[in-house]
Amino acid sequence: MSKEPSSSLSNTARATGSDTGSQAKGGSKLEKKQSIKQKYGFIPDNFSSLEQVTTALREAGLESSNLIVGIDFTKSNEWTGKVSFNNRSLHAIGDTPNPYEKAISIIGKTMAPFDEDNLIPCFGFGDGRFSPWKLNSNNVDSSFAPYDSSVELIFLFIYTATTHDQEVFSFHSDHSPCNGFEEVLACYKKIVPNSRLSGPTSYGPVIEAAIDIVEKSKGQYHVLLIIADGQVTRSVDTDDGEMSPQEEQTIKAIVDASSYPLSIILVGVGDGPWEDMKRFDDKIPAREFDNFQFVNFTAIMSKNATISEKETAFALAALMEIPFQYKAAVELGIIGIPNALTTLFCIPSICFYVLSHFFKWPLEKRRSMGQAKKIVPRPPPVPYSRRPVLDREPTHVSSPVLDERTQACPICLTKGKDLAFGCGHMTCRDCGSRVSNCPICRRPITSRIRLFA
Template structure:
């Protein structure tokens, strides 16, 4: 469950899943809209292929670039100065905290309930590894289990029940990175002997991009998250990020569409709030 707030990650071993695709430009961050690969060559990320302006010679094939392996996993800490949960829910949740527990379901409860009912049909053992991140103990560096003994939840009903138990005791903190949740999912896939899994991340905001990050460059949290997404594409693992609250979601759409170094398109973004608002129009 980070950054602006606490996020939740759920790992399931499914044979299929549903998702939504979307696209956008990077103009919000000062990137040129004409190119789908927004990073300048002097600071080019090794996970984004350089744009080509010529056609290959007849009969020749372009050799795909292999992403450079991550060597340094130490990333800087950034002060906790991000939007609060009531700010990211100003429009969609009447300025209440997105984790507010009351008579009706908050956006996290809605997402867990609706998506859980959909995905349960594809699960055999009904055991769900559940983790949170983005509290004062994990920040952008780690995840915490929904249970002290790290056991799995038995069905989405228990996921929802345990979520309600955890939230009142959390002290939320930033910055936000999805890398710890993705890396935990990779570990689970490895421990399963390579069974196909789906990582479901429910989040109210995107990866931290602090004021010190220069236009056209990645923050430490963005870079580590991209590293993790690329590495995850080497495993039978699909990642679905479900966005709740007001966003913004520009970066998540870029993660969905514009990381060509991946072995396959393993990241899908779903704007849950937008979908639900259309449902009730």
């Protein structure tokens, strides 16, 4: 009788000990993961030469990397070169390379030794297009007198935004990657004349496109190079403690990307400002590792130094954190996905977890696989054709309509028009106060008139 309680206590002790051991093992894994996250939660800039960076990449085991390029085609490119690019559009194609061409070339020369296949997926975002818009003859009034009355269908090529802050377009219509940075530059130069700059600005779509590529590659390590002229769109109506929809979208995409072997480098070209991007670089919470690096291209290239020294300084700043980010991805166990497990819907859930346990994948990685948003890029802009110019505009034209006839600001495309220029065109007060030329007719702004509802 007296032994029963002892036996019971012994069994209880063994069970408790077993549970404690199990919890300790689980706790140990959690502690290890937290330790890794803390170790790579903020990565300082530790190198002083480009040779040190490339050596560190080799020592970290990075024998090859895959590059992805994203280019900003938002409207602010038209005026953010006022100081840094002689008041020209940052996308101006001419005898001298523009900031986008320079940044692409420098990174290309630096990263080429690490890109074995030399295939580079390229995307644009923030653009708009001229798209065909149909008018039936019964909706056409005397404004269309120059046309034959027997014509039943008229096509007008009217600007309609496409990617905005929601999508990306590929540099090739078949979504194939560019073969080397020479082709990246060649495609870029072909696309620019056919592009209509638009907005708002969000880096979310291009980051999501990069995540999709990483997942399709079976977890190979990638570097996403985003070249942009401005910060993520933030309306003046957004309170200090709040975020705009574009900021929320961008931050979510950066956090999601930290579950994948993907480093993000944002290269800022033009006059800025860049205060918010510095905040993005260092203060985004809840990431598996610090996967985002901001580099001020303009500040580096305006230094009093030789061209070679400035190019080296830029490449160093852009690639400074890559060795640590790669090591973080290795230690977190998010690099490499066995071929048999790449398509989740082909594997029953229980089999997937058994196989993933066999391959010793972290639970978080098992959950993240197959969860990437499937991205289908739009085709690149192409040359458009237009009918002869009409003597008068139609009076019964409805949406979609030209920029200057919409109620939204033609710059940010989010706020209403409440500021008029001397030329008669309008924008919102926030955007209108920052431009020196009308975004519609390009005339110098001589006067601004505030409008009240």
